[in-house]
Amino acid sequence: MVGGGGVLRSLALAAKDLKAGNGTRHPELYLFKTWGEVQDYAGNDPAGADLHPWVDLIDDIGTQTALEAVDRLGSEENSDVIISTVHKAKGREWPVVRIGEDFTEREPEPDATGKPGRIPRNEARLAYVAITRARHQLDIGGLAWFNAHPQANPQGIDATAPTSADPHHLDAPPYTPANPWDRLGPPSDQLG
Incomplete structure (x- = not known):
C-alpha cells in the first residue's frame, strides 16, 4: 500500500472504538458518536465521499481483519499488487x-x-x-x-x-x- 497502512490502521481503530460506544480521537471522526453515523456521512454526504471507500472496506472485512492486513503489509519492491x-x-x-x-x-x-x-x-x-x-x-x-x-x-x-x-x-x-x-x-x- 503506497504510503503504508497508517490511514487504514487509524480508521480501523476508530471504527473499533465507535462500534464499542467509546467515541474516538481520530482527527476526522472525533465528532461522530457511532460507527453508523460515520457510515451515513460517508455514504450520503458529498463531504464524506473521500471516506466512503475506507468505510466500505472496514464494513466488508471488519476492524480486526483490517488491522491484521496492515500488520502483514510488505514493501512495494516485494509486492505483486500495489494499492x-x-x-x-x-x-x-x-x-x-x-x-x-x-x-x-x-x-x-x-x-x-x-x-x-x-x-x-x-x-x-x-x-x-x-x-x-x-x-x-x-x-x-x-x-x-x-x-x-x-x-x-x-x-x-x-x-x-x-x-x-x-x-x-x-x-x-x-x-x-x-x-x-x-x-x-x-x-x-x-x-x-
Whole structure:
C-alpha cells in the first residue's frame, strides 16, 4: 500500500472504538458518536465521499481483519499488487493499472438546454492523473462512465469498445485510450 497502512490502521481503530460506544480521537471522526453515523456521512454526504471507500472496506472485512492486513503489509519492491490513492500515485507509474470501482460517476448539473453539464475540472484532472499511471495496460474500471458522458465524448467514440487489456497477460499490446482526456493538457507529473 503506497504510503503504508497508517490511514487504514487509524480508521480501523476508530471504527473499533465507535462500534464499542467509546467515541474516538481520530482527527476526522472525533465528532461522530457511532460507527453508523460515520457510515451515513460517508455514504450520503458529498463531504464524506473521500471516506466512503475506507468505510466500505472496514464494513466488508471488519476492524480486526483490517488491522491484521496492515500488520502483514510488505514493501512495494516485494509486492505483486500495489494499492494507492490517486493522490499518492501522482508522479508514479506502473506497468499495469486497474482503476478501483470507488471512482464513482458524479452527476453534473444540466445546462440551460437540459443536456448534462460539464464534468468539474478538478474531478477530470484527478481522473486524468489516475489513467496516466499505466505504462502498458489500463483497466479504467470505475471511470468507464466517462466514455459515455456527452461532454467527454464529443467525437462520438464507441463507448462500448473494449477499454482494457487482460492484466494477466503482460505480453498484450499496450492500451492507448482513444478519448478526449488529452484536451486537459499534459499529465500532471509533467507539469513540474
